[in-house]
Amino acid sequence: MAKIVDHEQRRKEIVEVTAQIIASEGLEAVTTRRIAKASNCSLGILSHYFENKDQIVLGALNWCDERFEARLSEMYGEEFLGLTDFQPLFLTLLPLDELSDTEWRVRCNLVTYSLTHPQLKLLRKEKLDYSYDMAAKFVEKLQSEKEIRLDVDAVSLATLAVDTAFGLCINMLSFPMEERAAQVDRLLSLLSAALSDHIDQ
Amino acid sequence: MAKIVDHEQRRKEIVEVTAQIIASEGLEAVTTRRIAKASNCSLGILSHYFENKDQIVLGALNWCDERFEARLSEMYGEEFLGLTDFQPLFLTLLPLDELSDTEWRVRCNLVTYSLTHPQLKLLRKEKLDYSYDMAAKFVEKLQSEKEIRLDVDAVSLATLAVDTAFGLCINMLSFPMEERAAQVDRLLSLLSAALSDHIDQ
Amino acid sequence: MAKIVDHEQRRKEIVEVTAQIIASEGLEAVTTRRIAKASNCSLGILSHYFENKDQIVLGALNWCDERFEARLSEMYGEEFLGLTDFQPLFLTLLPLDELSDTEWRVRCNLVTYSLTHPQLKLLRKEKLDYSYDMAAKFVEKLQSEKEIRLDVDAVSLATLAVDTAFGLCINMLSFPMEERAAQVDRLLSLLSAALSDHIDQ
Amino acid sequence: MAKIVDHEQRRKEIVEVTAQIIASEGLEAVTTRRIAKASNCSLGILSHYFENKDQIVLGALNWCDERFEARLSEMYGEEFLGLTDFQPLFLTLLPLDELSDTEWRVRCNLVTYSLTHPQLKLLRKEKLDYSYDMAAKFVEKLQSEKEIRLDVDAVSLATLAVDTAFGLCINMLSFPMEERAAQVDRLLSLLSAALSDHIDQ
């Protein structure tokens, strides 16, 4: 009578715990013992679920993005609708609560990690390209609906937006949580002004 | 008489070598043995020049920024002059050659590192605030000289610019060097259009 | 199921081996590598059983005293009975065989060690005070049973006895094993004469 | 014109400084750098005056005994005179002030050290035998002058006295300085009673 264990569930738990450790103590603090202890499981069991430590860490990266994507699809379903959707999307991405703060801390670790780990480098590039594409489609849609000015190159603007969002999120991590909302407010008014410029006329 | 050694020079050499290792192999690959080998010196000698490994790594961080600042002051001396100065400044910041590519790889490592190391966290915050301040002064000057539109909050714009630049630089590291110049070109035309908007009219 | 290991037994083995190294080669010769080798185990396994090297060394100190106390309680059970018990007690304390020779060599190392290590200093003081107390009780009992002269202060005599025993044992270590028994014989006759002095009259 | 340096003086200074380090921080804290720094001399100069570190440490041992002997010969010149000399002799031996406290701490370190260092072991044995001899001569003299009881073996009593003194001194180091004098007082009254016993009658 084998104990029934939901492997996928177990894996997810381990990955989440690992992400928390990365977020709070950094990638260098992640040891197999640490993971096992925090996951309430034995050291050896880890190798039943993951080939090695790197795979757990990789899982932690995906966990972040899955969380973000889950929030998105919960908010919008399949398709983005218009400019009014931008702000909530933006707000759920930004590290404005403990949840996404953790996500961004993990992402920051893994972006750095990806600089020197070929496998992760590839993955990171794919994710980045995907973000650029999504953003470009969104911009194009907005332009086609004349919600934002048309005299800018959609791909360039989308790229810029993604880069800005990334830089903003990472830099925000250097600020206390309570100051971040105000930052975002100012930024949003600036952006909405700039984006709608030629529309308003 | 004792052997004459230029301590400062030796320290700088070690720091540079360390920065190269961080850039090419990541912070986790930085070991005292690795540094010693790459610096063509013995393991023990490192402790003549640095209290411990952390101080070397810290040195590598400062090295990046000092390099950038040296390039800046070489280009402009004391004061930024106007909008025409922006582009070269921007170009020397971006990882468009091996030199600044290395700088950004090191920076990326240390931003991540700073998330969980209180001492570095403080340093990072100081540097970030300094960047925001510099950028704000630059924007204000441009506005006072009517080189850019006046209907935006200088501080917000400066903050946005710094965050964008940071995100752009980090994300660029995921692209092959030869594609980066084109990215920048597109971005610059986008920016110059947006910034000069209300001026042109 | 995990490999079954008697942790306490393993700890004791390691501690004993360490005591032997201290006795034969000195505390400075005690390295984790040396302990591992002599214990027929790997370097890393030591940290399964001990927090760090100091704890092993501390264990070796206690090992000595536990051994002596075990011999005592085996000889007397709970209570010392009278003057006739003194001699065997004395003999099992003295470094007259390899066993207690080792114990005293370890003790000597750790007395020295305790001079500059606050934690050990405290422990040493406690043990010493305990010895003084035990000795005082023994003397008092002997006096109450009129087995030794009454015109001496019990505490002073007990203190003197403990100090003498300690000095004797340490100094004995400088003599070849085969000469020690003779020393003790002479000493015992001297002592018994002195102690029983006023009783005999 | 070579600088005139009193080599012997320099050696003595280094040895004294080393003894102080041993006394206050333990033999394991004695490093060549530490000695050089505390002696206000360079690292390399040490090898001009001493073959290696061990010789410095050996010097520190002798320094202790020389100090004690110097005090003795200052007090008595060549010869011990009688029982009245015993007490001051005893008091200058005991660690009742910072001076002799330091001496005993160093001695304790080096007794332990001698357990495993053949060269020191020999030296220690010689010193010990010398102490026994001196004590025996003193006892014999006292007996010949009927200052102490005659019904004890002089050699045995002398040996006992030396061992006791040694144990007393070492154990005293575990007590705060201010408690030591009282200990000695009680001990002296006990001793004088015991020694003069059969004389007084």
Add this chain to the structure above:
DNA sequence: AATGAATGAGGGTTCATTCAT
């Protein structure tokens, strides 16, 4: 005579991984 830069072996400790149970 004197310096202190340089060496590299060896210190304690931590680690991911393996494997007997």
Add this chain to the structure above:
DNA sequence: TATGAATGAACCCTCATTCAT
């Protein structure tokens, strides 16, 4: 399936000693 004992390489750092200056 699950354990955690065991491994040994690699970590950072300190050390006595040497030697070019």
